[in-house]
Amino acid sequence: MNTLAQERRKAEFDVESMKVVWAGSMEQLHLSQRMAHLVANDPVFRKDFRVTQSRPDLFKNTLRKAAHAWKLVQTLRLTEEEATKMRNYIDEPAYTDLHWGMFIPSIKGQGTEVQQQKWLPLAYKQAILGCYAQTELGHGSNVQGLETTATFDPSTDEFIMNTPVLTATKWWPGALGKVATHAVVYARLLTDGKDYGVHAFIVQIRSLEDHQPLPGVIVGDIGVKFGNGGYNTMDNGFLRFNNVRFPRDQMLMRLASVTKEGKYVQSDVPRQLGYGAMVYVRKSIVMDASNYLSRAVTIATRYSAVRRQFGAQGDKPEIQVIDYMTQQSRLFPLLATAYAYRFLGVWMAWLYSDVMARLEKNDFSTLPEVHACTAGLKSITTSTTSDAIEECRKLCGGHGYLCASGLPELYAGYVPACTYEGDNVVLLLQVARFLMKTLSLLGAGKKPAGTAAYLGNVRQLATQNCQVIKGADWLNPTTLQHAFEARSARLAVNCATQIAEASNQEAGFTELSMELVDAARAHCELIVVTRFMEALKRELPGREVKSQLQVLCNIYALSLITARTGDFLVTGYLSHEQIDLAKAKLRDLFRQVRPNAVALVDAFDHSDYYLGSTLGRYDGNVYTNLYNDALKDPMNQSPVTEGYEEFIRPVIKQQLQLSRSKI
Incomplete structure (x- = not known):
């Protein structure tokens, strides 16, 4: 019985059109399929034995x-976009991720034209x-606390870099x-007897001839x-410096420089220009979240359809696990979240373009x-996705614990x-500071904009409660958006009120850090919900594609409301009865997703190679392949087994001899 083929015949929408929506365009879909096929059919990129390799062998294979x-990039003359796609489908963290994703952008963002x-x-x-x-x-998030030093020596026109303490x-x-x-x-820039804080420097650490560490450099892998x-395919490392000298012009000098005489000079280039790279990286991280989550959800959904447990009657087979409401209530919100994060990633790509266009005109108003x-x-996207991958593993039962499931790796x-x-x-606390500052400026008549625009209506949001009377009311986009706006605004106002009553602002901020994190999370979840809703206002191709996405959007929003019940109740916006109506409506929505679930994960268009999962195979032939894998x-x-003669046989023989001696 081909269970997944039967599931696919139930689909109520055009799967091929949904693939285009997920990819972003027909061109992007074709590009992805071409690069995925290239990687999957190249034996060098095999990954099925990855989890059984020793660390040295694993790393050498990554190299x-x-x-x-x-070599393929050069011989096939791949574009930068094609090369990036190919690296993504190779599906193995490697040094190239940092070279192309961090080293080069840093030089672009902070280096002068000459550099x-x-x-x-x-x-x-x-x-x-x-x-x-x-x-x-000793320092991660607190960049200003970094201790590595770069001291300028005007007599040689060089910086001297040191690691003064272990931390x-x-x-x-x-x-x-x-x-x-x-x-x-x-490193901390020290010149002319002053500490000018943390700056960036290009430092050579290994010889280009034999790859040996240069004099004064101690470098290695952290384990x-x-x-x-x-x-573990990535060589995360440690690095120490002992009086390592390098030329002055290897300080990245777009934003600040040091003269030959050792004078520190602030550039007339606005420091805010450095934010562009930050937005780019975070945009990429959000899109990665949708990608990783969609892979986990594909595995869990297909296996939930294949796996049968309990309920057999007569000649009828056991019930598919995906038919149990307990499975649907855990799985379908994750499916909806994958789509929500995809549309969020598309919006963040637009946001990046908008920010860069503004920065070019020295417009820093939205920063x-x-x-x-x-x-x-x-x-929130990375925390949710990591938790969701683990939840998908649990949804696959005991087999999810096998590396063959693809989920542990x-x-x-x-x-x-x-x-x-x-x-x-720490990032959520940064959001909270922004919210507190935004609320404090309302009294001065400054109107918030962008994703915080709703706070301009804070008085109404703080007083008007939800008008939901029946379950169908929850499907009104305006009702859903107002609920998330009211929750976020009320949590933020509560924090601002208590901070104002504290002995000083910083003490209040520290005391209320947990509540501030909740307020920041509410603000961010509002953004995701509204971005999903905005995406559905566009024309979308294909039969019933938009209606399926609307169901998923409602599931995403209502699953958050039921998961964050405490927020909505403690702020007084919702009643217990309205929460119960939301839960009942969610069950209705799950039933609508059920016949389309397998088709919805097919629309992610992940190949078997890319999934790397016996449980998530497209053909559903799970058990034969699990056995063959073993x-x-x-x-x-x-x-x-090796070790039998040395360790097992002596134990058994000893016990046999003891048993016989007692007879």
């Missing part, structure tokens, strides 16, 4: 794949390989441990990380709001996103 990918002309051609050709060395053993050791940068020849290093394969919303959206590879580019709790495991290469 082989990266080198082969670079860019010197360093970028080398980086683009991979004649040098770079990393981004900011985080230290100043650079720790965690990817590509640093074994690969990078150069690093963008963040095995969580999971089997996961992020505070953009900084806050991108920080918060990075936080997916989780191990993704969960670092909760920490890199900003600890998620037979191929290195542990089963011999019927008698």
Whole structure:
């Protein structure tokens, strides 16, 4: 019985059109399919044995794949967009992620034109390989607390970089441990007897001839990380400096410089221009969240349709796990979230373009709001996605614990996103500061804009309660949006009121940090809901595509309301009866998704290679392949295990002899 084929025949919408919506355009869909096919059919990119490799073998194989990918880029003359897609489908964290994703953008964003002309051609050709060395053993999110020093010596026109204490050791940068020849290093600039704070420098750390660390440089890998394969394909490293000298012009000088005489000079280029790179990175992180979540949901959905448990009657088979409401109530909100994050990522791409256009005109008016919303959206999407991957593993029962399910490695590879580019709790506190400042400026007549525009209506939001009377009322987009606006506004106002009553603002902020995190999360979830709603106002191609997305949008919003019941009740916006109506309506929506669930994950268009999951196979042939996978495991290469003669046989023989002596 081909269960998944039967499921696909139930679909009530045009799956091919939904693939176009997910991809963004027909051109993007074709590009993705072409690059996915290229990678899946190249034996060098095999990954089925990844979780059984030792760390050294695993890392060496990653180097082989990266080198082969670079050869393909050159021989096939791939565009930058094609090359990026190809690296994504190789599905293995590698030094190239940091070289292209952090090292090069740092030079673009902080280097002068002269510096860019010197360093970028080398980086683009991979004649040098770079990393981004900011985080230290003792400092992560607090960048201003970094302890590495770069002291200017005017007698030689050089900087001298040092690691003065153990906690100043650079720790965690990817590509640093074994690969990078150069690093963008963040250090305290000391010149003319003053500390000018943290600045960026390009520092060579390994020889371009034999790859040995340069004099005064101590560098290595920080060790095995969580999971089997996961992020262990990346050489996260440590780095220490002992009087390492380099020329003055290797300080990235777009925003500030040091003269030959040692004078610190602030550039007339606005420092806000550096925010563009930050928005770009966070935009990419949000799109990655939708990608990783969609992969986990695909595996869990297909396996939930294949797996049967209980309820067999006569000749009828057991019930499909996906038919149980307990399974649907955990799985379908995650399916809806994957689509919500996809539309959010598209909006953030627009936001990035808008910010860059404004920065070019020296318009910095939207930066505070953009900084806050991108920080918060990075936080909630990565936290939710990492939790969701683990939930999908649980939804697959015991088999989800097998590496063959693809879920343990997916989780191990993704969960670092909760920490890199900003600890998620710290980022939410940044959002909270923005909300508190926005509320404080309302009294001065300053009207909030963008994602915070609703706070201009804070008085109405703080007094008008929900008007839902029957379950169908919850499907009104205006009703849903007003609910999320009221929740966010009331939580923020409550925090602002209590902070105002504290002995001082900072003390109040510290005391109320937990409540502020809740308010920030509410603000960010409002953004996601409204972006999903806005996306559905556009013309979308294909039969019943929009109606299916509308169901998912309602599931996303109502599942948040039922999950955050405490917020809505404690602020007095909703009643217990209205919460019950939301739960009942959710059950109705789950029933609408049920016949379309497998088709909705098919629309993600993930190949079997990319999923890397026996449970999530497109053909649904799970059990035969689980058994075959087990037979191929290195542990089963011999019927008698290594160590039998040394450790098992003596124990058994001893017990047999004891037993016989008693007879």
